[in-house]
Amino acid sequence: MDAALHKIAIVDATGSGKGKRRFTRDAIGAGSRSVYGVLEELGIEAKIFLAEDILEKGFPQRFSSLFISAMSMDKIAVKRVISSWRKNADGRVVIGGPISSELDSTLLSTQADIIVIGEGEKTIKELIEYDALRESTSIETLKKILGIGFFDSNGKVKINGFRKYSSREEFRAFQASTKCITDYPKYFSAKVYVECVRGCSNFKGTKLLLPDGRQCSDCGFCDSYCLEDRLKCPEGIPPGCGFCSVPNLFGPARSRTPDQVVKEIAKLLEKNVKRIILSAPDFLDFGRDNELGDNLLMNPYFPKANIKLIEELLSQIASIKNVSNGKAWIEVENIKAHLFTEEVAKILSKYLPGSSFSIGCETGSESHAIQLGRSSMPKETLRAVKIAHKYGLKAHVYFIHGLPGQTKQTATETVKLIHNLEPYIEKVTIYRFRPLPMSAFGDVPPPKPAVKNPISKMIADAANEVNFQKKTNLVGKKVRVILSEPNYREEGGAIANILDGGPMVAVENAKERIGEIVTVYIDKVITEKLVHGKIVE
Ligand code: SF4
Incomplete structure (x- = not known):
């Protein structure tokens, strides 16, 4: 492999839909940084672009x-990026991330x-080592690489066999790049996700009952600690909640070490990043796998959250200079309600006071939750948010409508739960169910x-009712925000993101301070998604 022959453009199209990101505009996921990390290790030059910037300005140089x-x-945006690429370049196009789980259809439509399926690091390394990025690479060579799909002669x-999930050691051996963060235009105000846990313990x-007639026959393999047993499900039902593809695509939960996570955060903060999200399908799986020796973490309940290791991680993060002096903001991505206890809340509020986190509840009906394969029940979400509220932590709770098994009864129970949660949470987010490939409901x-x-x-x-009430409640309050971009509708103004989540804030006379974290007094609601405020410090 001659590194000098390669110069790779990485386009982060996550969330770009048809071409422009409408939601999560202030988020930088860990995927592209991980790919960059593999290339960096191999000594290959690379640069990250956002899909929307490529669609607006084209590729600025040859790769x-x-x-x-x-x-x-994001399929439409991806197709448009590829067509822009093929106008001036003939190098191979490789797609990875959740889009690839549609297998044949991803290749045919884009x-x-x-395509790289599931975890990408090892596969990308092999693609380069086998020199598979050159047009002249033989089909026979491509057939040797696990976890990819391509067009044959x-x-x-042709979809090759899938790659085994990385072991904990293999997962820890790869390091996402921090150097490339400045390739993202708004890295100084964006939420930068740092991977702490990969995979899910559920x-x-x-x-x-699935559309093709498959249904769980209660064989008991789901309770096994052995991955091979679980994957031998006689009915061929993918693991995890029916709507989710995380366990099937990324395997059981594995954690990085506190030291790795802390070093990555420190380097990002040195580059002027100000918001870090500790990313994990369940942050409370962090370090649970360490307690199992060689066994895999495929049980959502046992062992309990590893309080000792979580405290070790958070205390080290809290002592990084820019965190301790309030110049950077850290929060946890997701937690599972059943692992959230007073002990966990105490640790989170000690090191990340006032921070927010998300809880996926998805349905308010216990029987529906069981049918879906959920590990946490709705009553555990209510219990968890009450504890969070007591310790000043801000919970965002997620629900999905249109799920298989939804009835008027389950929806009524969900509505009731949403109203019961209201006093203890910051907001409710709802999604429409979308069948994800490689999940049990993929064909629904x-x-x-x-x-x-x-x-x-x-x-x-x-x-909507709960969220509207929450927004109105913001008027007259002071919130910590990060000033993100100029407000083109108000001279001298800036648009800001509330650190612990909420609507955007139009802040007056703040343009000169973009990139800073400030406290703002909210004086009015402008629209459903925008409030207005003034800097008070
Ligand atoms: S939604 Fe269910 S399967 Fe997916 S990550 Fe969460 S608990 Fe695991």
Whole structure:
């Protein structure tokens, strides 16, 4: 492998939909930085771009190949990026990230040359070591690389065997790049995700009847600690909550070491990053796997949260200079309600006071939660947010409408729970169910939007009511924000993001201070998604 022959463009298309990000505009996921980290280790030059910038301005220079990271919803943006690439370049196009779990359909619809399925680091390393990015690479060579799909010499899609999930040691051996963070235009105000845990500990499966007739027969393999047993499910039901592909794509939960996470954060903060999200399908899985020796963490309940290691991690993070002096903001991404205890809340509030985190509740009905394969029950979410509130932590709770098994009864129970949660939470986020490839519900037809489905609408209305109330409650309050970009509608003004989540804030006379964290007094609601404020410090 001659590193000098490569110069790779990495396009982060995550969340770009048809071309422009409408949601999560202030988020930088860990995927593209991980890919960059592999290239960096191999001594290969690379640069990260946002899909929307490429679609607006084209590729600013020549590259030998193109890597794209995206989700299924970004297919149109990905197609447009590839067509822009092929106008001036002939290097191979490789796609990775959740979009690749659609296998044949990803290749056929985007016409990329190669897809990388599931965890990408080892596969990308092999693609380069086998010299598979060159047009002249033989099909026989491509066939040797596990975890990829490509077009064979007859133009037919060929999907190679999947790669085994990385072991804890292999996962820890790869390091996401920190150097590349400045390739992102808004890195100084964006939420930068730092991977702490990969995979999920919930290897139970859905009990619902699937469209092709498969249904759980209660064989007991789900309770096994052995991955091979679990994957031998006689009914072929993918592990985890029926709507989620994380366990199937990324395997059991594995944690990085506190030292790795802390070093990565410190380097990002040195580069002027100000917001860090400790990323994990469940942050409370952090270090639980350490207690199992060689066994894999596929049980969501035992062992309990590893308080000692979580405290070790958070105390080290809290002592990084820019964190201790309030110039940077750290928060946890997701937690599972059943692992959240007073002890956990005490530690979180000690080192990350006033911070927020998300809890996926998805349904307010216990019987529905069991049918879906959930590990936490709705009552555990209520219990968890009450504890969080007591310790000054801000919970955001997620629900999904249109899920398989949703009935008027389950929606009524969900509405009731949303209202019961209200006093203890910051906001409710609802999503419409989307069938994800490689999840148990992958072949379930997508549901109608909430406006066209009266049962889903009950859930959407309850969430909107609670969120509207929360927004109105902001008026007259002081909030900590990060000033992100100029406000083109108000001279001298800036648009800011509230650190612990919430609507955008139009801040007057703040343009000169973009990139800073400040305290703002909210004086009015402008629209459903925008409030107005003044700097008070
Ligand atoms: S939704 Fe959460 S708990 Fe359920 S399988 Fe996915 S990551 Fe695991």
